[in-house]
Structure formats: C-alpha cells, structure tokens
Amino acid sequence: MKLANPKDETKLDDLAGGSQAGIREQKQNPLVRVAELFALSKWYVKLLIVFACLMIPLVVQSNYAMRIIIYIGLYIVLALGLNVVMGFTGLLNIGHAAFYAVGAYTTAILMVKYGMSFWLTIPVGMFLGVLLGIVLGFPTLRVRDDYLAIVTLGFGQIIYIVANNWMGLTRGPRGIPGIPVPSLGFSDYQIVIESYPAYYYLILIFVFFTIYACVRIKDSRVGLAWTAIREDEDVAAVMGINLVYYKTMAFGFSAALGALAGSFFAVFQSFVSPNSFTILESVIIITIPILGGLGSIPGTIIGAIVMIGGPEFFRAASEYRMVIMGAFMVVMMIVRPQGLFGKKLYQPTYKM
Amino acid sequence: MFWQQMVNALNLGAMYSLLAIGYTMVYGIIKLINFAHGEIFMCGAFFTWWFMTALSVPFPIAALMGIILSTVLGISVERIAYRPLRNAPRFAVIISVLGMSIFLQNMARIIWGAEFQTFDVDFDFAPIIIGNVVVPIKKAFILATSLVLMIVLGLYVKKTYIGKAMRATAADPEAAEMMGININAVIVLTFAIGSAMGAVAGILFAINYNSIDPFMGFNAGLKAFTAAVLGGIGNIYGAMIGGILLGVFEGIGAGYISSMYRDAFAFSVLILVLIFRPEGLLGEIGKSKR
Amino acid sequence: MALLSVNSLIKRFDGLTALNNFSLDVDEGEIVGIIGPNGSGKTTFFNVLSGMYPADGGEVFFDNHSENLLKLKTHQIIGLGIARTFQIQRPFNNLSVLENLMIGGHCRTRAGLFSALINLASARKEREQLKDHAREVMALFGTRLRSVEMNPAWTLSYANRRRLEIARALVSDGKLLLIDEPTAGMNPAESLQLAQTIQAINKKGMAVLVIEHDMKFIKKLCSRVVALDYGQKIVEGTYAKVRNHPKVIEAYLGRE
Numbered sequence: 048m049k050l051a052n053p054k055d056e057t058k059l060d061d062l063a064g065g066s067q068a069g070i071r072e073q074k075q076n077p078l079v080r081v082a083e084l085f086a087l088s089k090w091y092v093k094l095l096i097v098f099a100c101l102m103i104p105l106v107v108q109s110n111y112a113m114r115i116i117i118y119i120g121l122y123i124v125l126a127l128g129l130n131v132v133m134g135f136t137g138l139l140n141i142g143h144a145a146f147y148a149v150g151a152y153t154t155a156i157l158m159v160k161y162g163m164s165f166w167l168t169i170p171v172g173m174f175l176g177v178l179l180g181i182v183l184g185f186p187t188l189r190v191r192d193d194y195l196a197i198v199t200l201g202f203g204q205i206i207y208i209v210a211n212n213w214m215g216l217t218r219g220p221r222g223i224p225g226i227p228v229p230s231l232g233f234s235d236y237q238i239v240i241e242s243y244p245a246y247y248y249l250i251l252i253f254v255f256f257t258i259y260a261c262v263r264i265k266d267s268r269v270g271l272a273w274t275a276i277r278e279d280e281d282v283a284a285v286m287g288i289n290l291v292y293y294k295t296m297a298f299g300f301s302a303a304l305g306a307l308a309g310s311f312f313a314v315f316q317s318f319v320s321p322n323s324f325t326i327l328e329s330v331i332i333i334t335i336p337i338l339g340g341l342g343s344i345p346g347t348i349i350g351a352i353v354m355i356g357g358p359e360f361f362r363a364a365s366e367y368r369m370v371i372m373g374a375f376m377v378v379m380m381i382v383r384p385q386g387l388f389g390k391k392l393y394q395p396t397y398k399m
Numbered sequence: 400m401f402w403q404q405m406v407n408a409l410n411l412g413a414m415y416s417l418l419a420i421g422y423t424m425v426y427g428i429i430k431l432i433n434f435a436h437g438e439i440f441m442c443g444a445f446f447t448w449w450f451m452t453a454l455s456v457p458f459p460i461a462a463l464m465g466i467i468l469s470t471v472l473g474i475s476v477e478r479i480a481y482r483p484l485r486n487a488p489r490f491a492v493i494i495s496v497l498g499m500s501i502f503l504q505n506m507a508r509i510i511w512g513a514e515f516q517t518f519d520v521d522f523d524f525a526p527i528i529i530g531n532v533v534v535p536i537k538k539a540f541i542l543a544t545s546l547v548l549m550i551v552l553g554l555y556v557k558k559t560y561i562g563k564a565m566r567a568t569a570a571d572p573e574a575a576e577m578m579g580i581n582i583n584a585v586i587v588l589t590f591a592i593g594s595a596m597g598a599v600a601g602i603l604f605a606i607n608y609n610s611i612d613p614f615m616g617f618n619a620g621l622k623a624f625t626a627a628v629l630g631g632i633g634n635i636y637g638a639m640i641g642g643i644l645l646g647v648f649e650g651i652g653a654g655y656i657s658s659m660y661r662d663a664f665a666f667s668v669l670i671l672v673l674i675f676r677p678e679g680l681l682g683e684i685g686k687s688k689r
Numbered sequence: 690m691a692l693l694s695v696n697s698l699i700k701r702f703d704g705l706t707a708l709n710n711f712s713l714d715v716d717e718g719e720i721v722g723i724i725g726p727n728g729s730g731k732t733t734f735f736n737v738l739s740g741m742y743p744a745d746g747g748e749v750f751f752d753n754h755s756e757n758l759l760k761l762k763t764h765q766i767i768g769l770g771i772a773r774t775f776q777i778q779r780p781f782n783n784l785s786v787l788e789n790l791m792i793g794g795h796c797r798t799r800a801g802l803f804s805a806l807i808n809l810a811s812a813r814k815e816r817e818q819l820k821d822h823a824r825e826v827m828a829l830f831g832t833r834l835r836s837v838e839m840n841p842a843w844t845l846s847y848a849n850r851r852r853l854e855i856a857r858a859l860v861s862d863g864k865l866l867l868i869d870e871p872t873a874g875m876n877p878a879e880s881l882q883l884a885q886t887i888q889a890i891n892k893k894g895m896a897v898l899v900i901e902h903d904m905k906f907i908k909k910l911c912s913r914v915v916a917l918d919y920g921q922k923i924v925e926g927t928y929a930k931v932r933n934h935p936k937v938i939e940a941y942l943g944r945e
Contacts, residue, residue, distance in 0.1 A: 139490055141497070186674045192489045193432045194673050196497070197624070201666035208663040260806055267805030267812070268798055275792045278781035285739050287767040287796030287861065296802060330501065337494060369505035376498025381483045384491040390783065 100251055104244035113243040115356060117315065120250035121308055123351045124257045126335035127344065128304030131261060133333070134342030134389075135270060136297040137277025139196045142183065142203025143332050146176045146302040148210055148324035150309025155223040155319045156216065165229035165314055172310045173303040179206075180302025184295040203329050211321040222320025229314050246315055253311060257304055261344055264300070273297055274342075327369070334372060337379060340389025349387065402532045404650055410538045410607065412646020413545035417600035418623035419630070419638035420552065421593030427569035427633035428589045431489070434496045435476045436597055437620020438503035441613060443469040443598025444605040445507060448518055458520050466598045472503075473594025474587055482583075500616075507613035515612045518605035541603045548599060549639055552592070556635060565589060569633065618662060622649070625669040631681030640680060692717045692752055692896050693771075693865055699746030700730075700737050700920070707733040709920035710747070715865065720887070720897045722907040724931070725917035726941050731900045732776050733920075735867050739773045740766040752864055768796040772858035773867035776900070778850045780842035780857070787838040789853055790823035793860030819860075826859045829886055847874055851883075859890065866890065868899045872906050884909050904932065916940065 079089070087095075107113055129143045153172035157163040163171075183202050190198055210217045217223065228241040229249070240249055264270045272293050275283040284290050313319050331354070336342075339350025358368050379386075418440055425433045447465030450456040456464070480499040484492045522536040556562035567575040568585045576582050604619060605611045622645055630641025648668075649661070672679065691714040700708035707730045715721050723731050736742045738749065740763035749758035751769055758766065772793070781789050798819055804812035827834040830852045837845060845853060851871060858866055868887070872880040884906055891897055901907050907914060907928060914931040916924045918940040924931045931937055 137490075139493060186670065190673055190677070193493050194677065196493050197432065198670050198673055201670045205663050205666055208660065208666075212660065263808060264802070264805050268795065268800040268816070269802055269805050271788060271792055272795060274784055274788075275781055275795075278783060279779055281741065282775070282779045282781070283792070284763040285741060285767065285773065286792050286857070287764050288792070289762070289764045300802070327501075330497065333494070366509060367505075370502055370509060373498045373500070373502025373505060377480050377495045377502065380487065380491040380495040380498070384487055 104247050110243055113247060117243065117247050117250055119351055119355045120247070120254050121311060121315070122332065122335060122355050123254050123348050124250075124304060124308040124311070125332050126339075126347045126351050127257050127261050128301045128308070129332055130336045130342065130344070130347045131264070131273075131304070132297045132301040134336055134340075134347070135265065135277065136273040136294065138187070138294065138297065139192070140183075140199045140298075140301070141196055141326070141329050141333060142199040142201070142206070143301070143305055144324040144326070144328040145183070145203045145206035146179060146305030147309045147312070147328070147332075148206055148321075149176050149179050149302075150306030151313040151319045151323070152210065152217055152223070152309070153306070154310040154313040155226050158226055158313075159223055165227075165310070166231070169307065169310050172306040176302040176306025176309075177299040180298040180300070181295050183302075184298030185291075187298075188291055188294055200326060200329070203324075204326055207321055207324055207326070210324060217321070220321060222318055222322075224318045226313050226317045226319070228317075240314070250311055250315075253307060257307070258344065258348075260304070265344070269293070269296065331372070334376060336386065337376070338386055340386030342390070343386070343388045346386055346388030402530075405647075406532055406534055406538065408647040408650025409643065410541055410646070411650050412643035413542050414600050414603050414607065414642075415619075415623045415626045415645050416549060416639045416642025417545050417596045417603070418619060419627040419642045420549070420635055421597040421600075422620075422624050422627040423630075423632055423635060423638040424565075424589050424593045426627070427635075428565070428572075428586055429481065431481075431492055431496070432624065433476070433590075433593070434493075434620075435480065435500040435503060436473075436593065437616030437623075438500055438507070439469050439473045439476070439594045439597040439616075440601040440604070440619055440623075441507060441611070441616035442472055442503070443601030444518065444611045444615070445511060445601075445613070446598075447602050448516060448605065448611055449511070451519070462602050465602060466595055469598035469601070470591050470594045473590050473597070477587060477590040504613055504616065511613060513613060515610045518609050518611050520606050520609075537606055541607060544599065544603060548596065552596070553635065561585075561588065621662070621669070622665050625665055625672070627679075628669060628672050628677070629679050631679035632677075634679075634681045637679055637681035690753075691715060692719075693898075694750040695738075695747070696749070697747040698734070698737060698744060698749065700733055700742060701745045707920050708737065708744075708747075711917070711920060711922055712747075713915060713922065713925075715896055715898060717864065718891065718894055718896055719913065720891055720899065720911050722911035722914040722928075723898060723900045723917060724902070724904075724907060724914060724937075725923075729917040729940070730920035731917055732869055734917075735773055735869055735898075735900065738766075738867065739763075739771065764796075767861050767863065770861075770863035771865045771867065772861045772863045774851075774854040774858050774869055774871065776869040776873070778854055780845070780850055780853050782843040783841050785839050785841055786827075786834055786845070786853055787820065787823060789842050789857050790826060790860045791819050793857040794819045794822060794862075796861055822862075823856075823860055826856045829859070829889065830856065848879055851875070855886075859895075863895070865896045865898065868897060870900055870902065872901065872903045877905075880906055881909075908932075 103116065104113065107116065125143065125147060128146070129140060132138050132140050150172040153175055154165065154168040157168045157171060158165060183199065187195055187198055211219055213219070228239055230237050230239040238245075240246060272283070272288045275286065275288055276290065276293060280290055312323070316323075335350040335354050336347045337350070338354060339348065340346030358371075418436070421436050421439070422433060425431070425436070443465050445465075446468045447458075447461045450461035450464055451458060476496075476499055480495045481492065484495055522540060524536040526536055527534040527539055556565060564575070564580045564585055565588070567578065568580060568582055572582055575585075600619075600623075601616075604615070623642065626641035626645040627638045628641070629644060630637030630639065693713070693715040695711065695713040698708050698711045699706070709730075711730065711734060713721075723734070725731055733742065737744050737759070740761065744759045747759070751758050751771060754769060758769070761769075781792065784792075798815050800809070800812035800815055803809075824835065824838075827838065833849060834852055834856060837849065842850065842853060855866075855868065855871065871883055875883065880903060887897060887899070887910060897910075899907070899910065911928060914926065914928050915922055916931050916934070916937045918936075923936045923940060924934045
C-alpha cells in the first residue's frame with residue numbers, strides 16, 4: 048500500500064487498530080489483507096462486515112446454527128477480555144473463568160432473588176468483576192511466568208470451589224435455574240429478548256462494544272504502557288510506568304469484559320451452575336487468542352470462530368474434543384507460537 | 400490417637416514427597432513446572448492396574464511394567480512438549496505442557512473411562528501394632544518403600560558422578576556444558592527419575608485408597624507441587640520435607656476442614672507461598688522469581 | 690545549589706560492596722564523565738540512581754525536591770527529571786521506534802483509562818503532541834531514526850539502537866541524562882558525531898552524566914571527570930587532572 052501522504056498514514060493506523068506498528072506488520076492484519084485483496088478502502092470493508100453481521104439472522108434459518116453463532120459471539124467477548132491481559136500486557140492468566148462466573152452469578156442472583164432488571168445487573172456484575180480482577184491482579188504483581196500460571200489457575204479454581212460449595216449464595220452444584228429473559232421498555236411497548244435472533248443482536252451489541260473498547264485502549268497511552276510492560280517491565284518502570292497500577296488495571300479491565308460475557312450467558316442459558324466455570328473453561332478461553340494471535344484483535348475474533356465453530360462442525364468427535372484441544376496446544380506452540388495472525392515476536396532467548 | 404493420626408499423616412506425606420521430587424527435580428534443571436507430571440502419576444497407577452486386570456499379571460510385575468511405561472511416557476513428554484521449545488518464549492512452553500497435561504488426562508478418560516476403578520491390591524498380613532497405634536501393613540509398605548527410594552535417590556544425587564552432573568546442570572547449564580556434561584542426557588535422565596518416582600507414588604496412592612480415576616493426577620499433583628514449593632523448589636530435600644509437612648497438615652486438618660474446601664485450602668497455601676516466599680523453606684538452586 | 694546531590698551512597702550485593710560511600714554533585718547544565726575499571730560500580734550507580742536497585746544507605750537529592758530520591762518508587766524518578774540509557778541496549782523490541790519514544794514521554798502525559806475509552810479530544814490532542822515531540826527529538830539525529838520510525842525496534846542497526854536509547858530518554862524532557870557507555874562498538878567517526886549530538890543536547894540545558902571508557906570522548910565532552918574504583922570516588926577534577934593521576938592509573942593498570 049503506497050503512502051501518498053501523511054493522512055493515509057493515519058488511516059492505515061486506524062485500520063490496523065491504531066497500533067502504529069511497522070508497515071510490514073500491518074500487512075499481517077487480516078482486515079488489511081482483505082481490503083487489499085479486493086482493492087477496497089478499509090472503511091468499506093468494515094461497513095460490509097457490520098452489514099453482514101446484521102444480516103445473519105435473516106440468512107441463517109437453523110436454530111442450531113444460530114445457537115453456535117451466539118456462542119461464538121460470547122467467546123469473542125471472553126477472549127478479547129483475556130487478550131487484554133495476555134496479549135497486550137503479557138501476563139498469563141489461566142483463571143479467566145472466575146470473572147465469567149462472577150458476571151453470570153451476579154446477574155443470576157440479582158434477577159432471580161431480587162427481581163432486578165437485567166440491564167442493571169450488567170454494571171453491577173462488571174463492577175464486581177473489576178473488584179475481583181484487582182484482587183487477583185494485586186498478588187500476581189511479583190510473580191512471573193509459570194508461577195503466574197499456577198497462581199491464576201489456583202485463583203480460578205478457588206472461585207469454582209466457592210461457587211460449588213456456598214449453598215446459601217449459589218445453591219452449589221444445583222445451580223440457579225429459572226433466570227428470566229431480559230426485556231426493555233414498559234408494559235405495552237416492550238422488547239423481550241427471548242428468540243435466537245434477539246439474543247444474537249444482544250450479543251452483537253456486546254461484541255461491538257468490546258471491540259470498540261479494546262481498539263480504543265490499544266491505541267492509547269494505557270495500551271502503550273501495557274505493551275511496554277509486556278516487552279520489558281523493568282525498563283518500563285524506569286521509563287515512568289507504574290507497574291502496580293497498570294498491571295492491576297489490565298486485570299480489572301479484562302475482568303469487566305469477562306463479567307459482561309457472564310451476564311449474557313446467564314440470561315441466554317437461563318441457568319448457571321459451577322460446571323460452566325471450571326479450569327477447562329479457562330483453558331478453552333485461553334486457546335482462542337493463542338490460535339488467533341496473542342495481542343491481535345482480529346486474530347482473536349477469527350480464533351473464536353474457529354475454536355467454537357470448528358468443533359461444532361465435528362459433533363461426532365465431541366468425545367475427542369479435549370484430547371484434540373490438548374494436542375492442538377502443544378502443536379501450536381511448536382509450529383506457530385504467535386498464532387495465526389499474531390506478530391512474530393522477537394524475544395531474547397532464554398536458556399531453556 | 401494422635402500417633403495414629405501421625406501414622407496416616409506420614410503415610411500421606413511420603414506419597415506426596417515422592418511425587419514432589421519429580422516436580423522439584425525437573426524444575427531444578429529447566430526452571431519450569433512440569434504440569435504434566437500429575438498425569439505420569441496417574442498413568443503409573445493406571446498402567447499397573449491395566450496389566451493386573453486385563454492381562455492378569457501379578458502385582459509386582461505389573462507395577463514394574465507400569466513404572467517402566469510411565470518413565471517412557473515422561474521422557475516422551477520432555478521430547479515432545481519441552482525440547483522443541485528450548486528457545487521459545489516461556490509462555491509457549493507453559494501452554495505446551497498444559498496442553499500435554501490435558502491431552503493425557505482426556506486420553507486416559509477415553510481409554511479407560513471416567514469412573515473410579517478399583518485397585519485391588521491388599522497385603523494379607525496382620526497389621527503391626529506399636530503400643531496404641533495400629534499400622535496396617537499396606538501403610539507400612541508405603542512408608543517403607545517411599546523412605547527407601549528417597550534415601551537411595553538422595554545418596555545417588557550426592558555421591559555418584561551422574562548425580563553431580565545433575566546438580567551442576569541445575570546450578571548452571573552453560574558452565575556444565577562447557578565442562579563436558581551432556582545436557583540433553585542429563586535432562587532426559589532427570590525426567591526419567593522424576594517420572595519413575597511419580598509412577599511409584601501413583602501406585603502407592605492406588606494401594607492406599609484402593610481406587611484410581613483419570614483425574615487423580617490433578618489433585619495429587621497440585622498438592623505435591625505445593626509441597627515442592629513449600630520445601631523449596633529445586634531442592635530434593637525440600638521436596639521431602641514439604642511432602643511430609645503437607646501430609647501432616649492434611650492428615651491432622653482432615654477433621655477440621657471439610658473435604659470440599661480442602662482443595663481450596665491447598666491452593667490458597669500454594670498461592671500464598673508463591674507470592675510471599677517463593678523460595679520456600681530450604682531456598683532453591685536458582686533465584687526466587689521476583 | 691547543585692542539581693544532583695549524591696551523599697555517601699552505599700549499595701551492597703550479598704557481601705560485596707558495590708558502592709562505598711560514594712558522593713557526587715552535578716550542577717545544572719554540566720557534563721560530568723564517570724570513568725573507572727570494570728566492576729568499579731559505575732553502572733550500579735546508575736541503576737541505584739534510576740531506581741532499579743534499592744540503596745543500602747546514603748541520600749540523593751535532585752532539583753529542589755526535598756525528598757530523598759532513594760525513597761521513591763522506580764517509576765517516579767523519571768518524572769522528576771532523571772532519564773537514562775542502558776549499557777546493554779534495552780529497547781522495547783517489538784514496538785516501533787516511534788512507540789519506543791512515546792513511552793519515554795509517558796511521564797509527561799496524563800491520559801488515563803476513561804479518556805481513552807471515550808476518545809476524549811484532549812487525549813487525542815495530547816497523543817498527537819507527544820508524537821510531534823518525539824519527532825522533534827528524532828530530528829537531533831538527522832533522518833536516521835525518522836526514516837525507520839515505524840519499524841520494530843529489533844530491526845534497527847546497532848548504532849540506531851543506541852540513538853534510540855538516547856532519544857527515548859530525551860523525550861521525557863528531564864534535566865539530567867544518564868548515559869551508560871554510549872560509544873561501545875562505535876567507530877571514531879560515529880563517536881565524534883555522538884559527542885556533537887550530546888553537546889547540542891547540553892546546550893539546550895540538559896545536564897549529562899556519562900559513563901565511558903573512551904577517553905577521547907570524555908575529553909571532548911566533559912567539563913569534569915570522576916574516577917571510581919571499588920565503589921569509591923578516587924579522584925575528581927578536570928580531564929587533565931584525573932587522566933594522569935597515579936591512583937587512576939593504578940586502578941586501571943594495577944599496582945606496580
């Protein structure tokens with residue numbers, strides 16, 4: 048792409064999520080590639096995609112397929128949230144399901160026990176998610192690499208155990224059934240969200256919101272600080288970046304998005320139980336940015352489509368799903384650790 | 400009563416120690432946690448069980464073959480999930496080993512089913528009675544086996560040339576290489592010994608509880624890892640001490656903490672140690688992760 | 690009143706005393722050179738000063754701030770006006786040159802989470818201004834950095850990475866620049882150019898502390914030279930005085 052004048056340069060930035068990265072790197076961005084392929088302007092491509100998204104419920108007839116698509120949307124929100132902590136800031140988090148659980152249970156409990164409107168439970172859930180994110184983030188500040196993996200894994204597991212045993216709050220393994228459907232408006236003029244297309248548009252809104260938030264933050268002072276931490280946190284500190292503040296913020300931000308996804312999940316499934324928030328769930332969420340490319344927003348989205356849509360295609364093999372996932376993780380790291388669309392990261396070699 | 404509980408505690412602790420040794424030895428050499436170690440533990444028990452039930456092999460031989468197979472498995476894990484990633488960024492190795500662990504757990508589930516299986520080994524001797532305390536023969540066997548193995552290992556690492564090579568590689572791989580030590584061979588050997596210990600621990604565990612399931616590796620592995628960190632990761636004696644301590648905590652605390660929350664408790668202890676005293680009780684060969 | 694006042698700085702590493710009651714004053718606009726054999730504590734001094742290592746004793750006062758610098762957290766120091774480069778270059782490898790420099794300006798900007806999310810106009814303006822400022826700093830090196838400003842830092846040539854380090858430190862608009870062995874690996878022509886660049890920076894009011902082994906470089910640049918050995922200041926004065934001092938010769942070459 049020839050840069051005729053500086054204005055083009057900023058447009059290119061914008062398209063690539065504002066990462067201002069090297070030109071070669073921007074070409075990795077699938078959005079740019081598609082745009083180039085069809086000689087279209089990036090705005091047009093974006094518009095097309097949005098249009099296509101809006102048209103989906105009209106085109107897709109099968110409820111089964113709609114369900115999968117909705118789940119893809121859900122996992123996009125989850126994975127993008129995790130991407131903030133893992134991709135941008137470079138912190139391993141194998142306990143993301145904890146934030147997912149907080150959002151889901153908050154919505155479930157507030158709606159079922161206190162009759163709160165769904166829309167109100169969202170900010171409450173996100174707020175609690177942020178709190179939990181800070182609680183998790185803070186102790187992990189001094190812990191690196193594989194210890195970090197264990198700590199986050201442990202944290203996720205603790206949340207699961209609490210959800211499974213705190214009968215008074217969560218009804219333990221029996222879960223919370225009968226979550227009402229969300230509705231908007233007053234008696235005669237209500238929009239009730241109970242059909243698949245309705246849920247689809249709801250999650251679509253959440254997805255757009257999440258993408259917007261992630262792109263905005265990546266292209267900001269905060270995002271820059273996060274990537275500096277990922278690259279070299281000691282130097283980042285010397286350059287004035289408050290590690291405690293920014294790492295905690297990363298976890299909090301990531302947790303808020305996880306909780307948002309949880310709230311949706313609660314009303315979509317109408318039922319929450321601890322089984323949806325196991326370590327396995329966290330691992331599934333992790334594999335998405337890994338496949339798509341850590342740090343890459345479009346990559347993560349595509350990763351979600353593949354990871355969630357893919358296995359559904361091969362329903363028969365669902366027994367083998369976890370085995371394949373495990374093998375996939377190993378192979379992926381050996382063959383292409385940066386994921387499909389991630390940048391090939393240059394890392395100084397560590398001895399072993 | 401107290402001593403009776405102590406016997407149980409020591410029993411438990413001995414098994415955790417054996418398993419913890421695997422974690423700590425591997426960590427000492429390559430500075431990374433072997434997430435898949437718990438699965439080796441599980442496979443040790445399962446392979447043995449399978450030989451006994453499917454092929455009617457008597458227990459001692461089944462156990463031996465189970466250990467051998469598990470050791471081979473452990474070495475394969477190193478070959479597949481670790482070695483190709485020697486120069487990769489750290490998180491890639493972590494994900495890879497995690498994937499290996501998931502693969503093995505679920506493979507076991509597919510092959511042998513997800514339910515608990517009975518591990519039918521019993522020692523038909525009268526229990527040993529010391530004063531007030533009854534020590535069932537199988538617990539005595541577990542204790543004795545663990546003790547012997549740990550002593551042998553300790554001597555091996557301390558006295559033999561290979562043991563020295565292992566310690567040297569753990570302390571400074573580059574220097575060791577320059578001294579003519581074959582690093583790859585040492586790493587393979589470390590994984591082999593660790594896996595063998597883990598497999599034995601798995602078999603002892605199966606004898607103790609008379610049952611096995613494909614996910615036993617996760618829980619036991621977590622606790623053993625906690626033991627290893629508690630005692631000082633990288634330090635074999637630390638693993639032994641940590642294991643005993645953990646066994647005592649669990650054995651004595653069993654009355655006070657409901658079994659549901661016991662795992663949460665173990666996790667919390669682990670997290671706290673990792674955050675506040677990552678070098679554990681006996682310190683470690685490398686530096687603590689700060 | 691000196692810009693930087695280091696009093697009896699002590700730093701120990703497990704029994705080895707790297708800095709042993711080291712004291713030093715730097716005035717505004719001065720260029721002071723720090724020389725000494727390897728292991729004498731020069732880089733350790735920079736590390737303590739920039740907050741990377743905690744000190745074991747002593748005080749440091751900077752630019753009218755009443756608080757002892759050593760009590761501050763690492764990230765607060767650059768905000769006060771002390772920026773540094775690293776002996777073994779440490780750029781943010783996967784970030785572009787421009788992004789590297791913008792991080793240097795982190796302490797001078799304020800946009801936070803919310804201004805980013807709502808795309809506040811003032812945040813955008815601040816970012817543009819930061820980019821402009823970064824480009825101004827790049828201009829000090831001619832077009833060398835500007836021409837590769839979008840490339841990831843790891844693709845840069847050795848000399849360019851050095852320039853990047855210095856530029857990144859400069860974006861923070863401080864009053865004191867700590868440069869650690871900038872001419873390592875450079876040929877005489879490049880060293881000369883670098884010296885001129887530093888002089889240009891200095892003329893704008895920046896005080897500079899430079900660790901070097903290249904005596905020609907020191908001679909050209911520094912109004913004052915401090916010699917270290919075993920963590921202590923052994924001589925201080927003009928280049929001529931220090932260069933031929935018996936203690937300095939002894940430190941470098943060993944006792945006769």
